[in-house]
Amino acid sequence: MAGSFTRMIAGRNGAVLLASLGAGTMATGFLMSDNPLAAEVRTKLYPPSSDFPDLRKHNNCMAKALTPAIYGRLRDKITPNNWTLDQCIQTGVDNPGHPFIKTVGCVAGDEESYEVFSELFDPIIKDRHNGYDPNTMTHPTDLDASKITNGVFDDKYVLSSRVRTGRSIRGLSLPPACSRAERREVERVVVMALAGLKGDLAGRYYGLQDLTDKEQQQLIDDHFLFDKPISPLLTCAFMARDWPDARGIWHNNEKTFLIWVNEEDHTRVISMEKGGNMKRVFERFCRGLKQVEQLIQERGWEFMWNERLGYILTCPSNLGTGLRAGVHVRLPNLSKDTRFSKILDNLRLQKRGTGGVDTAATGDTFDISNNDRLGKSEVELVQMLVDGVNYLIECEKKMEKGQDIKVPSPVNQFRK
């Protein structure tokens, strides 16, 4: 490598090359450096093959999908907001992953990342979302909560119900890429819109920078406060920059509708309450989302969305609906049955401990939520969750009476 460098220097324009690469301290060429010669020389010196990451120990979706050929074609491309492939994949390079947990390993810096780098993102999306092919399929959006049936669970079993999603503001870069000004703009747009919510949705915003000790303690007690990310999955994706600038939490006075601003996504929207009335939780979720959307549209903004990928969020795993609907449910008998995991699989549900992702369950209470995000609408996913949880509760009741249960047949993947 040093050899080829020496050869270049020895050739014509050696001095110019040296100067443009800054091999001495040169006073020229600093202002708005548009030095095409420097870029060209750099590309020759460092072809994509020299930059291809070492992914031999890696186990994430990005490492599976990225080939030297794809990297070669995409490395020198940029999105209209000037985001690059290397920036998308940095988190996956820095976090080899876990033998059992398959992380995604890449993020979008803006809406256009999914287009400009589609050669890498499409296979990752297919891998992560059960074969969903963005080139041939369309994603349905349906936020009509009235369609949900049997959405009120037995309070003896279901302790709480919750639905969350994310929304991105079109025209502004996403958390890995955004500048301080963009991030502050996201905060401004969202906070202004939320101020227009009324009735049971009326609430207030708490900027992380300006929290009083009392407010902070209250938010912690309510389990609302989010902290600076420490997970390297997020920090290596540049999402903790400038913390806590322009980050905050909004919630309604009733504490049943909550929005995080500028954490992992522009916004995370959460509807929740104690007990088993998932229908009401989802109804409030849809109503709140639609109102916020209207309020930002009145000011000329909109959410990032398209037919191919649904709602655009930072992590490819959250595309489509970005929706996780779940309950905390007691299943003391069922959880001890060896068929429990299989039943969940077939119902397309996942279990987590009540502390969130990857926590262990305490006692017999589990966080049960939908697996899928993309390829099915919000209504379809919530209905699947509702049907699934009702089935689990039926099993639990049967087992209480000493009756046997059946493993249900698998639910269909996609509409087709």
Next chain:
Amino acid sequence: MAKNCHNDYKMKFSGDEEFPDLSLHNNHMAKVLTKEIYAKLRGKSTPSGFTVDDVIQTGVDNPGHPFIMTVGCVAGDEESYEAFKELLDPIISDRHGGYKPTDKHATDLNFENLKGGDDLDPNYVLSSRVRTGRSIKGFTLPPHNSRGERRGIEKLSIEALASLDGEFKGKYYPLSGMTDAEQDLLINDHFLFDKPVSPLLTCAGMARDWPDGRGIWHNDNKTFLVWVNEEDHLRVISMQQGGNMKEVFRRFCVGLQNIEGIFKKHNHGFMWNEHLGYILTCPSNLGTGLRGGVHVKLPKLSTHAKFEEILTRLRLQKRGTGGVDTASVGGVFDISNADRLGSSEVAQVQMVVDGVKLMVEMEKKLEKGESIDGMIPAQK
């Protein structure tokens, strides 16, 4: 990384809209950066694409400590110190005792110029060590370099180090693919460096792609050690048990000069200029980048009322034996030079040698119950 394209996009917004909130910050960058300086510099980019936002990111993300003044900025390449001088010159002045933009830095790696240093009492001085950093011309620095560049640095370093012989003959251990046995041995020798966890470093982008392109080289005698692609391109360390700082410094100078000769042959000498001396990633390491020090037993002197003042006058600093900010154990301190820029390597090691010799004599006097008042030195 040919160009920080993202910077052009940010120019859509005004300087005020982009200016960081530094109200809770206590680092050199936050002290110096004003909206005027930011406005002037934000449109600039070095030829490799490093911008002022890149320089300051670590300082924005790490407000600092009420007692410890961190620097809060890094260079991404040699040209950063020129392109962003309006910001970096005052920081350098603040950090390096008033060093002016017109000052010249003297480099002296002639070990023969060191007087004494071979007679520090080994009953008190347990070990001696000199370290510095070197950056390789033609490559960008750890906050900014691509995988291809980092690998290029590693390859060049391996070639250069492999050609050393005699007392410097040794072996390179890349961090990727290290065996468990090799790793255990390096840990036991206190040679192994780990992926940075300090947010000062991670927020500056220095842990990217770990452990790709990183490694440790040491000579067979285990007295000369080089870290590749950690905080700087190279960190060079000479060390041994006991108090023979003269020998440690000799080996340091000879080893460095051997290495530099080989890099120069490949047209990749070290980054250096007559104003800032050796160019390193952190402005605090400019000049010599040298920290020469000993582990020395000073149980009585360290509890004397004038200990801190003595250290200040001798231009020395103390640390615990676990490194920066650790507490001392059993009265044993790490004593090293405080200065980096504005005095030469020989001068700085001389201060360590003379200062430690004096402090050991003070310790002996205090052991005998005698006063040391007559021995307090003048400000160097």
